[in-house]
Amino acid sequence: MFTKPLRGIIPPVITPMIDNDTLDVIGLENLLNRMIKGGVSGVFILGTSGEAQNISYNVRKELIKETCRIVEKRIPVLVGITDTSFSESLLLAANAALYGADALVAAPPYYFAPGQAELIQYYNDLANQLPLPLFLYNMPSHVKVMIEPETVLALSENPNIIGLKDSSANGVYFQKLIYLLRNKPEFTLLCGPEEMTAEVILMGGHGGVNGGANLFPELYVALYDAAASKDFEKLAELQSQVLRVSLSLYNIGKYASSYIKGVKTALNLLGVCSDYMAEPFHKFKDAERAVVKKKLIELGLDI
Template sequence: MKKAVLPKPLRGIIPPIITPLLDSNTLDVKSLEKLLEHILSGGVHGVFILGTTGELSSLSYRLRHEFVEHTCELVAGRVPVLVGITDTALAESIQLAQTAEKCGAAAVVAAAPYYFSLSQAELIRYYQQLADQSPLPLFLYNMPSHTKISLEPKSVKILTQHPNIIGIKDSSGNGVNFQLLQYQLKDNPDFSLLVGPEELTAEVVLLGAHGGINGGANMFPKLYVDLYEAALARDLDRLLPLHQRVMQISTNLYTVGSSQASYLQGVKCALSLMGICQNVLAEPLQPLPEKEQTIVRQYLQELNVMLPTNAAV
């Protein structure tokens, strides 16, 4: 399969794509193709599968491997594909990394194992073992809200010394820690610093970070690419209204309902209303109730999104 060249550092907008499903254990390949073409048409710089937005922890191992195969085949080397290999078992992470390498992915991404709470020393050793055995370059993934472990900046600095660890996706939402990380790694220009929360993307890129792995780019890829390019150019007149639109998406679409998974529910509901995929989440998560789907529809209309009349939710 075709494989895209992985720039060092990796820059730009790399959407963490949803996993289109027909049911909890069946990949919707037609919707996956539609989603990828929609995202790539917006000029994104890569795609990231099997992350939090992709419901990694709820998917069977068979489905994860199948998802990697289909995504790499459909992307066909047009942009780098990053594959999430987070797991509680090192062997499972390595097996998925091997599938990713075989299928033509460019790199893998791993958050901390999320059952036992590890010390920083244990976490460093874990990542070093993972990087030693991975056939692809490894991005660290700091996601303390889901893993119960925060990857501290001083630990990241130690891990940058490993030749197979090439970047980090920081989804902590801790802007101070991210700026500390940027400062500590100012002499390591090839190490990619990517932020998860899209509310911070404009700020961190202005300050020298390399881009964002932003969930809203599933729906509005060009908006996030424009945001990144304006921040990179330090064009504040262009950047500020784009950032306001990103904040409008974040505060409206991601907060409907009372579930702690409201972000993911909102993204999938919006994509279904846009006619891109079905509104199916992997168990145990459930889609938004019908009343709340109506609220999402209203928010999309306020954002001037053209919705197909036959879009099913």
């Protein structure tokens, strides 16, 4: 088990796949070992970056098993259990506990957007039946509802709810969380958008769940360290590098999934893993792939 609060960079791991029903296990091993070698503080599987809602439950369960096997308790493993079905979330949680994961992560159920009172009841009901501690996951762009700061404060009273990952990219929201939870020093507050991670750490947040750490784990770990130690000169240099990665690789083509396509293509070009995208999405074609290669070279990589 990890120390609370959980600090550092916890990459939201992409899911390497060979086809819709086959996990790229060798690629997963390459990816996880690369991130661990880069100094990350944990890994988060079956999140947005992992295409969780697009892959079968069989593949999700295999991913949990293989990730825990490969990581081998070297760092904490966080497992996403977001689902519209309460029972399916519990089944994924049971698998996570069976194979040795350390914590769970759940965004609000999507499709019918729950109100805040419903969210409090839902998360308390869920947490009280889970075999592992739970992180809330604020992802309003995808689930149509914000977990309001007062809701987070209410849920923090549940001993099995230990933190929150915020992907809203709303700095005022994060400031409110830090203020409201100032008397709960063990409650972890993590930032999703990597462009904001340094700012969030300086505000008092605990770390970043940054997609770019799939590609450049050392960069994001160094960013966290510079922010945590308030080394502003180093931080300015690293923040510039992080923005170069983001602006270079995450907006190729006009797709909602451009970020995941860009990261997967880059990893494939680096020889790490397959770039297959789970249906209904598809990997970049040759023209877009050539753009990713050009951007990687501009970022200083020998492709």
